[in-house]
Amino acid sequence: MRLKGRLWIAIWLAFALAIFAWVISRDTSGFQTAGELRDLRNEQSVLQSERAELLRRIREGESRAVLIPRAESLGLRIPADSEIVILQATARERR
Amino acid sequence: MAKPVTRLQAVQLAFAIGIALLLIRAAQVQLVSGHHYAEVATKQQTEPIELPARRGTVFDRNRLPLALTIENYRVGVAQNELKNPEEDMRAIAANLGVPTREVRRRLRSGWAYFHGPYTSAQVQPLRSIIGIHPEGPELERFYPDPNLARPILGHPAADGRSAGGIERIYDAWLTGEPGNAVVLRDRQGRRYESPARLGSFPVPGNDVVLTIDASLQEIVESALNDALQRFDAISGDVVVLDPDTGDILAVTSLTIDGRASSNAFTGVFEPGSTAKLFTAAVLLTEGLATMDETIWCELGEYQTEHRKIEDVHENGWLTLREVIEFSSNIGIVKFGERLTATRLFEGLRQFGMGTPTGVEFPAESPGILWRPHRWSATTHGSLNMGYEVAVTPLQLAQAYAAIANDGLMMRPSLIREIRDPNGALVFEREPEPVRQVISPEVAAELRDALSGVVYRGGTGVTAALQAYHVAGKTGTARRAGPDGYIPGSYTVSFASLFPAEDPQLVMVVKLDDPKDIYAQSTVAPLTRLVLEQVLAAQTAALDHTRLSRPSPPETEVSTSRGEGPAFVSAWPPSAELDTAKQVVVPDVLGLQLRPAARVLHEHRLRMQLSGWGAVASTDPVPGDTVPAGTVVRVVGRSDEGADRWN
Numbered sequence: 001m002r003l004k005g006r007l008w009i010a011i012w013l014a015f016a017l018a019i020f021a022w023v024i025s026r027d028t029s030g031f032q033t034a035g036e037l038r039d040l041r042n043e044q045s046v047l048q049s050e051r052a053e054l055l056r057r058i059r060e061g062e063s064r065a066v067l068i069p070r071a072e073s074l075g076l077r078i079p080a081d082s083e084i085v086i087l088q089a090t091a092r093e094r095r
Numbered sequence: 096m097a098k099p100v101t102r103l104q105a106v107q108l109a110f111a112i113g114i115a116l117l118l119i120r121a122a123q124v125q126l127v128s129g130h131h132y133a134e135v136a137t138k139q140q141t142e143p144i145e146l147p148a149r150r151g152t153v154f155d156r157n158r159l160p161l162a163l164t165i166e167n168y169r170v171g172v173a174q175n176e177l178k179n180p181e182e183d184m185r186a187i188a189a190n191l192g193v194p195t196r197e198v199r200r201r202l203r204s205g206w207a208y209f210h211g212p213y214t215s216a217q218v219q220p221l222r223s224i225i226g227i228h229p230e231g232p233e234l235e236r237f238y239p240d241p242n243l244a245r246p247i248l249g250h251p252a253a254d255g256r257s258a259g260g261i262e263r264i265y266d267a268w269l270t271g272e273p274g275n276a277v278v279l280r281d282r283q284g285r286r287y288e289s290p291a292r293l294g295s296f297p298v299p300g301n302d303v304v305l306t307i308d309a310s311l312q313e314i315v316e317s318a319l320n321d322a323l324q325r326f327d328a329i330s331g332d333v334v335v336l337d338p339d340t341g342d343i344l345a346v347t348s349l350t351i352d353g354r355a356s357s358n359a360f361t362g363v364f365e366p367g368s369t370a371k372l373f374t375a376a377v378l379l380t381e382g383l384a385t386m387d388e389t390i391w392c393e394l395g396e397y398q399t400e401h402r403k404i405e406d407v408h409e410n411g412w413l414t415l416r417e418v419i420e421f422s423s424n425i426g427i428v429k430f431g432e433r434l435t436a437t438r439l440f441e442g443l444r445q446f447g448m449g450t451p452t453g454v455e456f457p458a459e460s461p462g463i464l465w466r467p468h469r470w471s472a473t474t475h476g477s478l479n480m481g482y483e484v485a486v487t488p489l490q491l492a493q494a495y496a497a498i499a500n501d502g503l504m505m506r507p508s509l510i511r512e513i514r515d516p517n518g519a520l521v522f523e524r525e526p527e528p529v530r531q532v533i534s535p536e537v538a539a540e541l542r543d544a545l546s547g548v549v550y551r552g553g554t555g556v557t558a559a560l561q562a563y564h565v566a567g568k569t570g571t572a573r574r575a576g577p578d579g580y581i582p583g584s585y586t587v588s589f590a591s592l593f594p595a596e597d598p599q600l601v602m603v604v605k606l607d608d609p610k611d612i613y614a615q616s617t618v619a620p621l622t623r624l625v626l627e628q629v630l631a632a633q634t635a636a637l638d639h640t641r642l643s644r645p646s647p648p649e650t651e652v653s654t655s656r657g658e659g660p661a662f663v664s665a666w667p668p669s670a671e672l673d674t675a676k677q678v679v680v681p682d683v684l685g686l687q688l689r690p691a692a693r694v695l696h697e698h699r700l701r702m703q704l705s706g707w708g709a710v711a712s713t714d715p716v717p718g719d720t721v722p723a724g725t726v727v728r729v730v731g732r733s734d735e736g737a738d739r740w741n
Contacts, residue, residue, distance in 0.1 A: 042219060045166045045232060049214035052165045055239040063240070064317050081630050082561040
């Protein structure tokens with residue numbers, strides 16, 4: 001059976017539209033993925049900067065400059081060496 | 096009117112011509128000018144960008160980050176684009192930490208630029224506000240503890256500044272490989288990322304793990320800072336080494352105004368009485384004295400042919416041990432007269448005087464030790480007392496570490512390991528023996544004398560702990576300036592081993608120009624203070640298990656190559672040489688001087704050097720059989736820099 005000319009045109013048109021739709025959807029998806037990637041990168045960057053800031057605060061908080069005055073205000077002091085008892089580890093603990 | 100068929104043919108012809116023209120033009124555009132148009136389009140629509148690589152992190156020995164890389168931003172604000180100016184300004188102020196009034200003032204000109212730098216966390220809430228334009232990210236160094244070990248860490252090269260410290264030495268390891276990508280651009284120049292256009296991912300740099308222990312570092316920095324204020328000293332240094340491995344556990348150099356420097360590696364001073372131990376070591380090694388041998392100390396005043404030497408106390412007869420314990424200048428000078436100039440020079444050189452330690456730090460000073468032919472009439476005596484020789488605090492610590500380590504000198508190091516971004520080990524530093532400076536027996540005798548300095552009424556009694564033993568030696572020396580010795584100005588130092596029986600730490604503490612010039616009342620108590628804090632702290636620098644053992648454990652030291660029994664290429668001391676033994680001169684031609692020296696020493700041969708660079712020839716030649724201890728004359732390819740050994 002022979003197809004008429006108009007039908008051929010319709011088929012080609014549909015084919016072309018399908019190609020366009022595929023290209024556009026691929027582009028859209030690409031941009032969407034890129035956007036998601038960017039968001040993830042931002043999130044990672046935010047988390048890393050928060051981690052760095054937390055590290056800084058922890059180091060500051062546990063520094064001797066901060067801890068010793070607080071300990072001294074509570075009546076604590078650095079022990080003399082004779083006041084330090086080091087318990088001998090068992091052989092198993094040493095392993 | 097033409098027939099329909101004819102009209103149809105005409106239309107078909109017109110279409111055919113039109114299509115043909117279209118095809119010709121398309122061919123022209125695509126085939127002839129295609130490249131040109133493609134280039135124009137690419138330039139208009141895309142932009143190649145470099146993706147910077149994250150610089151590796153620097154850790155302390157317990158994997159605590161000391162320097163890491165974070166992303167920072169600058170923020171531009173266009174006032175006319177803001178939808179709710181008042182509300183947006185408040186958001187800007189709150190997130191960037193700038194007062195609202197300041198934001199308002201700066202926006203009056205229509206455009207404000209906030210240099211920051213601001214972290215991602217600060218910038219993130221502002222991204223959704225129209226009119227705010229974050230610029231970046233830029234990868235920048237961040238120091239969780241900004242003051243800790245900063246001169247050691249240094250800084251990467253940036254803004255025209257050259258790199259320094261560890262960042263410079265290990266720059267090639269820390270620097271990653273940048274990636275590249277192409278971003279799409281629209282008509283307004285806005286960039287759109289496209290995953291399909293990523294060229295290569297950036298590869299982050301390697302992580303460097305230092306030997307520094309952050310807890311110990313903090314203790315010594317804080318103690319030194321306090322001591323500078325308390326004793327009104329202009330500057331000071333502290334170096335703490337692990338004598339078994341050469342690991343530098345802590346190092347700091349501070350001035351009274353709080354400036355930190357790398358003086359412990361680059362600045363030299365005359366060690367004074369801390370160097371008396373080296374003369375004693377040579378005397379014991381050569382069998383020219385014993386620790387119990389006595390000498391008359393002239394009741395505190397000794398007139399030699401060229402000078403008068405004085406002691407602080409009017410000592411009479413003292414044993415060599417007591418000479419060290421009470422730091423008698425007269426005693427050590429009189430004992431030292433038994434040594435030839437060459438032997439004294441060799442002995443001091445064995446302890447590393449006048450040669451760089453090889454630590455991984457830029458511009459390390461080798462110190463000063465002149466060859467005997469340049470000595471004056473007073474040099475011999477001066478050297479016995481620690482004058483006319485200059486060392487860095489690190490060199491002094493290394494020399495004392497050799498005594499702590501049964502005479503085995505280790506190369507000091509700041510680097511423990513290097514790991515790739517995935518955490519895999521790339522490089523691990525093995526402890527590197529330099530040479531066997533003295534025998535274990537001599538080292539033990541010296542440690543006993545150092546114990547006496549602290550526990551038998553010597554000059555270091557104020558360093559004494561009660562439950563654990565410290566051994567050490569005080570030193571006080573006049574400070575030299577550009578025009579000679581500065582009147583009334585002294586450097587006090589204390590080199591210590593802790594614990595004395597099984598040293599885990601070797602510490603050198605030095606203060607410049609303190610108002611109290613006695614080490615006994617300055618650096619010795621400072622050492623005790625640091626040790627007390629170290630004992631109380633949860634620092635891995637001190638193995639508390641070893642402290643709790645009733646007797647010192649057996650220690651093993653492997654060679655840098657990690658093979659065979661513990662053996663070190665030595666500068667063979669005469670006492671240990673069996674000259675009856677014949678050895679074959681090894682082939683060291685083409686080797687650099689240091690490896691050549693190592694090979695010759697391993698074959699129990701001495702080395703005399705001429706020139707610099709790779710070895711050009713030796714005398715005797717390789718393959719000759721000679722008695723052990725023979726001096727092999729090694730000629731370097733270049734005579735330039737021969738004085739670097741001086």
